[in-house]
Amino acid sequence: MSDSAYRVDTTPRLAQWRIDTLSSCTYRKSDPFKIGLWNWYLTVERNKQLYVKLYPEVSTATREQPPIASFVIKLVSSASPNRKTLVHPGVCDKQLKNNDDFVWAVDTLLTGRFVIDVEFLDLKIAPPTGGEPISIWTGYHIEKHSKSTALSALGRMLTEAIHTDITINAADGSIAAHRAVLASRSPVFRSMFSHNLKEKELSTVNISDMSFDACQAFLNYIYGNFKPDEFLTHRLALLRAADKYDISDLKEACHESLLEDIDTKNVLERLQTAYLYHLPKLKSSCMRFLVHFGKIYEIRDDFNAFLLNGDRELIAEIFHEVLAAWKGL
Template sequence: MTSTTESSCTTETVKGTHRFQICQFSYGNVGDNDYIRSGTFRVGGFDWVIVYCPDANCIDGEGYISVYLELMSKYAEASALVDLRLINQVTGEPCTIYAENNVPNQFNSSSFEEATWGREKFMSKRSLKDSVYIRDNCLVIECVVTVVHELRVSENKAVCEVEVPPPNALEHFGKMLKDTSGADVTFKVRGETFPAHRAVLSARSPVFKAQLSEPMKENKIWHITVDRMEPAVFEALLHFVYTDSLPTMDDLDRAEKNAVVQHLLVAAIQYGLERLKLMCERILCMSLDVENVAVILRLADQHDCRKLKEACVDFLVPAERVAVMASHDYEIMKLFSPSPLADVWEKSRRPRRSSP
């Protein structure tokens, strides 16, 4: 018995938002400090502040405000995503000005540079003047902090498994073939009787469907005689119809099995069983030898089995061709099935004339 367990890896995040209102925005910085800190707010177990610089020192002479997020917890390290916004005071909606939402920023309170993240040129004062972000000379900065904690791996837990057995419909159909109690048609093949089921035959073969299409009277069993087919071949045909496979035929030697497959190929064509036809072609391709290649070539030529015909031609390398052409089956093929290939073989036997 096998068992399966599973565990999961998750990253816990904590999000918090803080708004910092800057009153008398136009007054700029008042006092000796170059920056102003908001009140401390706590997110994800850490203390934070918004740092606002009203008069950033810019080389190009245009005035800017600077905005940062600062980690205030002492001797702390944190990983966080940051979204710095301004509030549209007409609609009340926040507008992102500068954000990092893909890779968390690493904060370390050991120094101001490592403890802060933001933008020196957050927005120019010229852009802010008479904008939707200033109302009654007030500016509102909003900061959304998402603290990312370490990965957590859960404990193993058992996975509920329901074992489903492999499909066995064909196995049941095979048993159905052996169980004659529900048979409603019998085939008589050279004195042997084979019971079967009309529904199965009609579903598998268009020829059987046409043959058995007439309505059946109550308690009537159809009796059909099959001419020009050996019982072993018809039995193999029924086995395929019910199981989609060929019988093992372990009681037959190589030549006998080859002969059955040849006749089964003809039966497959007769009853419109394309897959069975291809299976027989494949078996015959793999069992070609000097003794049977002429017969199989004649069979392939008669029933337009192109792949099988090509395999026979490929088999006839110069070393094998002489032996095949000397066989009795080859002579029969020339008499009863004079295919173009026989002419090609004859030409290959004739010595080439030397040029004068």
């Protein structure tokens, strides 16, 4: 069978797969074809009935933003003189993730050549931040480009010190920034610049508990210049700053990141951090790592030192978890 037997022809919203012959008890899967943001597949199977499936290719994009599709699908038989056409009732705003999300069971027997014709009326994605799904064909790309361009310009304002009006003094250096940007991201900064405090009068903010590099990472995050390496390097400092200046999205980003690499070398520090900054998931994960997985016995010396210097209430919680685990044995 030639490669063309699996090829799906497309326009921006239309896909057609031409099937020359399909014997009984046959399964056939098309080559991938691109519509919108996703690669798609069509399959057809004849086993008493004819089954047609449409689904997106499994990928990171599909998992993170699965398509929400509206489409009309038809089977057009070219074998008969009057081009017999079977039309599915139509699909509206159906989320498609795998090959079982749309299955069309066709009772009518089709012989000879036929075409599977799929017209995509709309494709939507759910915004990562929640809310109503948005169409990728109603300005989605323009909106995405606009946001990307604006974010890039905002980052240049910081890196090129364009019309800065405030100086951030870290422990070992200073960085020029913008009151309006800081105030829009942090209610604490907004309060500083709205009242007759020394920060407003002197046009400086002293962050003496952060190194220059950590402070640069902090401002890079605020301005949208996110850099994964510096974020990982300065997570704890960024967490402290996020808590101090009430930047909840940064605090949650640090929380999620600290969950990902708990080990015997850092678990006690992470546990203390979770307790201090009220991070329930991190605290629970550290407790589970120590008690459920028995790692508390592998770090006896470190844990004994922790008992001497750690928070009494936190230590009591650890012993409570240990006792509960013993009772469960």
